[in-house]
Amino acid sequence: MSDNHEHHHHEETFITKYVFSTDHKMIAKQFLITAMVMGVIAILMSVFFRMQLAWPAEGYPILEAFLGKWAPDGVMDPNIYLALVTIHGTIMVFFVLTGGLSGTFFNLLIPLQIGARDMASGFLNMLSYWFFFVSSVVMVISLFVTSGPAAAGWTIYPPLSALPQAMPGSGLGMTLWLVSMSLFIVSALLGGLNYIVTILNLRTKGMSMTRLPLTMWAFLVTAILGVLSFPVLLSAALLLIFDRGFGTAFYLSDIMIQGEMLSQTGGSPVLFQHLFWFLGHPEVYIVLLPALGITSEVVSTSSRKPIFGYRAMVGSILAIGFLSFIVWGHHMFMTGMNPFLGSVFTFTTLLIAIPSAVKVFNYLTTLWKGNIQFTPAMLFSIGLVSTFISGGLTGLILGDSALDINVHDTYFVVAHFHIVMGLSAIFGMFAGIYHWFPKMYGKMMNKNLGYVHFWITFISAYGVFYPMHFVGLAGVPRRYYSNTAFPMFDGLVEINELITVFAILGAVAQIFFFFNFFYSIYRGKDAPQNPWRSNTLEWTTPTHDRIHGNWPGEIPSVHRWAYDYSKPGADEDFVPQIVPLKEGEDEH
Amino acid sequence: MTTFLSFLIITLTVIGLVQIVRIIELATKLKGPQDKIITDQDNRYNALAMLIVGLGFTAFVAYSFKLWGHLILPDPVSVHGEGIKLLWDTTMVLILVTFFITQTLLFVFTYKYRGKEGNTALFQTHNNKLELLWTSVPAVVLTGLILFGLSTWNNTMVPDTTNAKIVEVYAQQFNWTARYAGDDNQLGRAHYTLIGGVNTLGVDINDSTSFDDKVVREIHLPVNQQVLMKFRSQDVIHSAYLPHFNVQMNCVPGMSTQFAFTPTKTTKEMREDPEMIERMKIINEARAKRGDSPVDFDFVLLCNKICGSAHYNMQIKVIVETQEEYDAWLEEQETFKTLVSAN
Numbered sequence: 066m067s068d069n070h071e072h073h074h075h076e077e078t079f080i081t082k083y084v085f086s087t088d089h090k091m092i093a094k095q096f097l098i099t100a101m102v103m104g105v106i107a108i109l110m111s112v113f114f115r116m117q118l119a120w121p122a123e124g125y126p127i128l129e130a131f132l133g134k135w136a137p138d139g140v141m142d143p144n145i146y147l148a149l150v151t152i153h154g155t156i157m158v159f160f161v162l163t164g165g166l167s168g169t170f171f172n173l174l175i176p177l178q179i180g181a182r183d184m185a186s187g188f189l190n191m192l193s194y195w196f197f198f199v200s201s202v203v204m205v206i207s208l209f210v211t212s213g214p215a216a217a218g219w220t221i222y223p224p225l226s227a228l229p230q231a232m233p234g235s236g237l238g239m240t241l242w243l244v245s246m247s248l249f250i251v252s253a254l255l256g257g258l259n260y261i262v263t264i265l266n267l268r269t270k271g272m273s274m275t276r277l278p279l280t281m282w283a284f285l286v287t288a289i290l291g292v293l294s295f296p297v298l299l300s301a302a303l304l305l306i307f308d309r310g311f312g313t314a315f316y317l318s319d320i321m322i323q324g325e326m327l328s329q330t331g332g333s334p335v336l337f338q339h340l341f342w343f344l345g346h347p348e349v350y351i352v353l354l355p356a357l358g359i360t361s362e363v364v365s366t367s368s369r370k371p372i373f374g375y376r377a378m379v380g381s382i383l384a385i386g387f388l389s390f391i392v393w394g395h396h397m398f399m400t401g402m403n404p405f406l407g408s409v410f411t412f413t414t415l416l417i418a419i420p421s422a423v424k425v426f427n428y429l430t431t432l433w434k435g436n437i438q439f440t441p442a443m444l445f446s447i448g449l450v451s452t453f454i455s456g457g458l459t460g461l462i463l464g465d466s467a468l469d470i471n472v473h474d475t476y477f478v479v480a481h482f483h484i485v486m487g488l489s490a491i492f493g494m495f496a497g498i499y500h501w502f503p504k505m506y507g508k509m510m511n512k513n514l515g516y517v518h519f520w521i522t523f524i525s526a527y528g529v530f531y532p533m534h535f536v537g538l539a540g541v542p543r544r545y546y547s548n549t550a551f552p553m554f555d556g557l558v559e560i561n562e563l564i565t566v567f568a569i570l571g572a573v574a575q576i577f578f579f580f581n582f583f584y585s586i587y588r589g590k591d592a593p594q595n596p597w598r599s600n601t602l603e604w605t606t607p608t609h610d611r612i613h614g615n616w617p618g619e620i621p622s623v624h625r626w627a628y629d630y631s632k633p634g635a636d637e638d639f640v641p642q643i644v645p646l647k648e649g650e651d652e653h
Numbered sequence: 654m655t656t657f658l659s660f661l662i663i664t665l666t667v668i669g670l671v672q673i674v675r676i677i678e679l680a681t682k683l684k685g686p687q688d689k690i691i692t693d694q695d696n697r698y699n700a701l702a703m704l705i706v707g708l709g710f711t712a713f714v715a716y717s718f719k720l721w722g723h724l725i726l727p728d729p730v731s732v733h734g735e736g737i738k739l740l741w742d743t744t745m746v747l748i749l750v751t752f753f754i755t756q757t758l759l760f761v762f763t764y765k766y767r768g769k770e771g772n773t774a775l776f777q778t779h780n781n782k783l784e785l786l787w788t789s790v791p792a793v794v795l796t797g798l799i800l801f802g803l804s805t806w807n808n809t810m811v812p813d814t815t816n817a818k819i820v821e822v823y824a825q826q827f828n829w830t831a832r833y834a835g836d837d838n839q840l841g842r843a844h845y846t847l848i849g850g851v852n853t854l855g856v857d858i859n860d861s862t863s864f865d866d867k868v869v870r871e872i873h874l875p876v877n878q879q880v881l882m883k884f885r886s887q888d889v890i891h892s893a894y895l896p897h898f899n900v901q902m903n904c905v906p907g908m909s910t911q912f913a914f915t916p917t918k919t920t921k922e923m924r925e926d927p928e929m930i931e932r933m934k935i936i937n938e939a940r941a942k943r944g945d946s947p948v949d950f951d952f953v954l955l956c957n958k959i960c961g962s963a964h965y966n967m968q969i970k971v972i973v974e975t976q977e978e979y980d981a982w983l984e985e986q987e988t989f990k991t992l993v994s995a996n
Binding site: 067090092106113140143146147154212217218222224225231232248317318320321322323326330331332342369371373374377399400401404407408411412416418419422423425426427428429430432433434435436437439440444447451453454455458459461462463465466468470471473474487502509511512513514516520523524527531532535536538540541542545546547548549550551552553555557558560561569576577580584590591596597628629630631632633638653 | 660666670671674677678682690691695696699700702705706707710711713714717721723724725729736740741744745747748751752754755756758761763764766767769770772773774775776777778779780784785787788791792795799802803805806807809810811813826844845846853854885887888889890892894896899900901902904905906907908910911916930935936937939940943945948951953955956957958960962963964965966968992
């Protein structure tokens with residue numbers, strides 16, 4: 066992509082422009098819209114299973130309308146309950162917060178923020194989206210097979226997931242789940258390699274690594290995590306496919322199920338858990354780091370202040386990225402693995418609190434003495450800092466093997482990861498959408514609808530997940546279809562109803578977002594060139610005549626870091642990266 | 654009909670939203686052009702809302718322990734559980750202090766430094782002293798916490814079990830079975846290929862240590878006597894969770910796992926505990942509302958790893974009693990040898 070190609074506008078048909086596009090900006094939108102569709106499915110599922118938990122055995126016509134024979138008379142079947150939590154988790158973790166979050170913002174921002182005409186390989190990028198699309202379609206198809214979709218939990222531990230005799234969801238539904246995830250991994254790898262190569266090689270003149278916006282640092286580390294860990298999940302999935310279909314015994318040993326004695330011996334179900342969590346834990350940061358990158362950008366821009374401690378922020382991202390590879394065992398304290406191994410994983414896990422604390426303190430100091438502009442994006446970013454603290458702190462309990470014994474696999478875990486990873490990441494994603502919508506569509510989203518969306522979402526998010534800690538501390542295991550089988554959980558009826566009411570409220574609040582999003586695409590106000598008065602390069606590209614190649618003329622060169630906000634001696638409270646240093650001006 | 658009504662409501666909501674937005678847009682147009690996207694008024698309202706909601710939530714967290722504290726499991730009734738309780742309390746104090754300080758700072762800062770026309774933010778890029786401080790303080794505190802945690806973990810998982818009574822807990826979809834080791838305190842060998850007829854656990858009939866084993870459907874434990882539980886599973890992964898004792902261990906097919914602990918209170922003592930009587934009152938009120946008969950407190954072992962459709966109801970009763978009561982109960986149970994020869 067050399068500069069001579071600047072006016073190289075090949076005639077684009079509908080197909081090459083909107084369907085098989087190689088323009089990173091279009092691919093970003095494709096990822097976003099696909100993820101939004103998947104997100105709606107996952108939200109609906111969560112409302113359904115929350116209804117079951119709050120008011121078990123009460124019939125709802127709406128359940129029968131959606132679930133049909135799986136909810137006779139509107140009462141959900143236990144197997145379908147498990148299927149719903151499984152697919153809710155799978156979609157949210159992989160399709161919304163990995164494919165959706167990374168796919169959208171990495172594609173949109175990497176070329177724009179580093180000053181490149183497109184990704185290193187536009188073709189691989191297109192391929193990455195279409196693998197993601199097919200994978201989404203397969204996952205959705207799996208919802209319609211007779212025996213139901215996969216139901217062994219999003220972690221699909223064998224033997225439960227390996228044996229169709231163990232539960233209906235481990236039949237065709239599980240096969241489709243594995244096919245879908247394999248395609249997803251291919252998509253993630255194609256995308257990941259492209260992101261890394263692009264950031265390392267295609268930076269414009271002057272864009273040194275130490276001048277990269279923190280979004281780029283977060284995206285780079287995330288992409289590296291993905292490339293190193295997703296192949297391991299692929300191998301785990303392949304071995305599981307072998308065990309399911311070809312009679313191998315990687316994960317199976319000494320099993321008698323439904324009166325049938327299986328011949329497989331010598332395998333270990335724990336092996337699968339090691340392979341799964343070797344991806345699974347970095348995955349948590351694959352979800353979280355992009356959100357932290359986005360909010361770093363938004364917090365700094367909206368506070369009109371440089372991000373505090375840029376180098377420490379980069380260091381924390383690197384430290385978190387590195388540590389995320391050596392903590393996977395904390396998901397397995399109760400598998401019966403050697404207690405000494407538990408000690409090692411406790412040690413490495415609790416270390417993550419240090420870079421996380423640094424990030425929180427740096428966010429707080431960035432706000433201190435700022436001139437905070439409350440854009441919807443900024444509200445979601447502040448929400449992220451709050452949930453990152455709340456959810457991060459309970460990690461000190463779950464990461465400590467001795468304390469984990471009594472809360473492992475209870476609702477306490479559900480509360481913890483939904484707050485620290487689910488809410489933080491989705492808040493980061495919302496912040497990103499509100500912030501870069503003008504760049505994507507050349508229009509502004511309605512800010513008042515954004516405010517309504519934020520406030521209802523923020524309140525109902527804590528309303529759902531804060532009380533859940535108490536449910537966990539009461540000893541309620543996760544993935545229970547109903548709590549009524551145990552007298553000791555009978556005192557939890559009201560708190561469960563409260564959680565469900567907030568869950569429904571939170572789901573309804575998303576209507577404001579979806580409406581605002583699609584309405585603004587067509588009817589929104591035209592966006593100004595640089596609506597948030599931001600320093601980064603993406604705001605120097607044309608807002609309305611968006612072209613494949615980004616800049617109509619030469620790519621601008623970069624003369625400073627991205628955080629010169631409210632710099633003394635500057636004419637305005639921001640100095641874009643393309644403005645050369647004045648004579649005698651210090652870089653920072 | 655309901656489907657039609659819901660469809661109607663959704664359509665009307667969307668149309669209503671469109672109209673509201675149009676009105677707002679027209680109203681802003683009438684006010685004349687605005688050069689600022691975010692006005693001082695936006696900042697004021699949102700900052701105030703942030704302060705109220707944020708601090709309100711923080712205050713609610715403090716209050717919630719009074720409101721919902723009674724839902725939390727009672728203090729652990731096992732020897733190692735007491736050690737864990739101390740670690741738990743220390744960690745909780747640390748967490749809550751950090752939570753209140755950082756959340757308060759976050760919401761106060763967002764309110765105090767809300768944007769105003771004409772204000773300028775402070776240009777401040779870093780402060781090495783400050784950053785060193787908030788890197789090293791967490792590092793020191795965490796080192797202490799890690800050491801405390803590791804020693805507690807070690808005491809819990811690697812105790813001296815020379816005098817422990819051995820009990821096997823066997824999991825299958827969707828029930829539990831227990832096997833007592835008998836007078837020799839040794840469990841007879843077992844293998845899944847030997848399962849058949851009355852021999853539901855696949856115990857080796859030719860192994861003499863199995864003769865005095867006792868297979869039962871209810872777990873009895875003598876108080877203040879260490880028990881070494883050994884876990885096996887027949888089909889998929891299950892997890893034996895005894896929440897009142899702070900005990901949990903996965904049951905994995907093809908693998909043997911274990912957990913040793915000492916119960917410190919009998920079921921009877923628990924039932925007579927005034928705090929437990931209060932809890933049971935709340936529970937029985939809820940049961941009465943649902944039309945269920947009242948119950949008394951019981952310990953329970955439940956499954957805590959997703960294992961299939963009836964995962965939510967996979968349980969076995971656990972009774973802790975005095976040594977005499979326990980001996981008398983065990984005496985009544987049939988040995989494995991008589992069980993097999995009778996069939």
